Amino acid sequence: MVQGFSREPGTHGPVTAASPAGTRKITWWAATIAVGGFLFGFDTGVVSGALLYIRDDFDLNSFQQGSVVSVLLIGSVLGAMGAGKLADRWGRRRLLGVAGAVFLAGTVVAVFATGYGMLLVARIVLGLAVGTASALVPVYLSEISPTRIRGRLLTMNQLMITVGILVAYLVNLAFANGGDWRAMFACGAVPALVLVVAAAWFLPESPQWQIEHDRVDQARSVIASVSDPATADRIVEQVQRRIVDDRAKQPASGSGRSLWAPDVRPALILGLTLAAVQQFGGINTIIYYAPTIIEQTGLSASNSIFYSVAIGVINLIMTLVAIKLVDRVGRRPMVLVSLAVMAVSVFLLGLAFVADFSSGLTLLFMVAYIAAFAGGLGPVFWTLIGEIFPPSVRAEGSSTSTAVNWVSNFIVSLAFLPVANILGQGETFWIFAGICALAFAFVTRFLPETRGRGPEEIERDLDHRFGREPNPRKTVQTP
Incomplete structure (x- = not known):
């Protein structure tokens, strides 16, 4: 073991461990990358007040109004x-700049x-950027995060989304x-200009992507900048071995492991289901329409x-x-509660x-x-889609899960006002309550704990939970 670094079980990205100074640098990178999450939150939240x-x-x-x-x-x-295919082709950093x-x-x-x-056109263009950033940021964060703080850095994406929403409300x-x-x-x-400048001049490319594209020297340099040369050499060799193993699992006609391969399918089912549940649970009806909903309790537009x-x-x-709890309590109990x-x-x-009920009680339940x-x-959903997929299909898995998340978001957001007009607003919220209850049962059965675990351990646990015979070639590797 190199002095100043720890051996950690499993790894999701090449940066498995870092010095204190390196950890600070990675955290700075993560905060900058998560500006994409801020824009996600701002552009989805600002319309709530503007719509009035x-x-x-x-x-x-x-x-x-619903279509805007x-x-x-x-x-x-x-x-x-x-986003997934473009990120694999162009690189994570370049696509964030775009x-x-x-x-x-x-x-x-x-x-x-x-x-x-014209406003609809503007919103579609903004949507292209929001969707790209939402799929790409968790992948990038996963690939630069040391295992011991991986959950915290991945959760930073949701933090910046919420900051973006709050700033939108303040604006x-x-x-x-x-x-x-x-x-x-x-x-x-x-913030859009900040992201362009950061991607062009300050952010490094993901070492995982660099190694997969035979840019080993550049990857080694990035890893060494937050660790040391000996650790960088060891980690590069480890990632190269994993890439070889992943390619060996793909039929000769393929260039990499498919997202739809049987051994990836449990992760795909879990990712797509969580993506749909996060939206069909009703959150964005409140984020988008909070002022409108509050106005209906009898308050004025400005008070709303x-x-x-x-x-x-x-x-x-x-x-x-x-963020404080995710690397201490774990992902699974947080989602269940x-x-x-x-x-x-x-x-x-x-x-x-x-x-x-009174406006005060209505606001209390909304806040709860x-x-x-x-x-x-x-936040844990965005952490999980950066963890549950094997590294070889992580970008594509995150992209597909995020696309389902946005499709679900679209359906719920477009249908909310018309359905509420037909059934009643209260009855519509009860539908969301039923979906949350069903999701609780699904998560209890199928979601493994991913805290402190590497791809191989997570894959084996998913196989067990979905009743699939484990692949005997799956072994737990440690750096």
């Missing part, structure tokens, strides 16, 4: 679907939109008196935006709590509308629901 004024300027009906919110998700699906440039372009179109159609509040929704959108140009800021603060605080509390609180939220999501399922 856009609907009057452009005379939008309920369907048009949800059309971003169409672009997000397309961006997420293409995503930042697309964010800038979409922001400009939104600010200068002259009508409903909405700042411009609420004048109703200047164009200024609300324009503020997104600043003010209370939505409080919701954003709770979202941020609970995400910080999750989160789903249980979500089911109860969203049921009570529905009851508050059906029984016409968001706190439960932000302290568990919200």
Whole structure:
């Protein structure tokens, strides 16, 4: 063992251990990378307040209001679907820079939109960038994270999403008196520019990608910059062996292990199911429509935006709590507790509308629901999709799971207002409660603990939980 480094069981990315100075550098990289998550949160959250004024300027009906919110998700699906293959071809860093440039372009179109159609185009362009970033950031973070802080760094993505949502709410509040929704959108140009500049000049390429593309010297240099040359040599050799093993599992006609291969299928089923559950549990109906929902309890539009800021603060605080717990408590118990509390609180939220409870009680149940999501399922989902897939298909697995997440988001967001008009808002929230309860049963049966475990251990546990005979070639490797 090299002095200053620890032997850690399993590895997800080439950076398995780092010196204290190296850990600080990796954390800085992770925070910069997670600006993509910030933009994800900002561009999904800013529309909630802007919509209160856009609907009057452009005379939008309920369907048009829903489409302004949800059309971003169409672009997000397309961006997420293409992100995996493009990241494998171009590299993680370059694609993040492209995503930042697309964010800038979409922001400009939104600010200068002259009508409903142009605004839809802007939201689709922003969606392409949001989807790309949401699929790519967890992969990049996973591949630069030492095992002992992997959960914390992967959770940073959700932290930045919640920061983005909160900043969006604060921006909405700042411009609420004048109703200047164009200024609300324009503020997104600043973090987009930060991402472009960081990807062009400061961020390293993922060592995993460099090794897979025979850029071994560059990968060794990146790893040595946070460890030392001897450790870098050892880790590069280890990753090269794993790449050879993964390619050996693929039929001769393939260039790499397929996402649809039988030994990857349990991870795929788990990733896609968690992606759908995270959205069909109802979270983004509250994130997108928080001011609208609060307004329906009898408060004014400006007061609704003010209370939505409080919701954003709770979202941020609970995400910080999750970051503290994820590498201590583990992923599985956090998701189970989160789903249980979500089911109860969203049921009570529905009851508050059906029984016409006071605004205070309605807000309490809404805050409890968001706190439960932000302290568990919200951040841990993004951690898990960076962990459950084997390294050879991690980008594609994250991309596919993220695409399903966005498809689910689109369906729920577009359908929420029309369904609530037909069934009633309270009854619609009860549907979300039922989905959370079913998800609790699924997670109890199929989700393994991934904390402190490498790909081989996770793969074997998934095989066991899904009733699949383990591959005898799967062995637990240690650095």
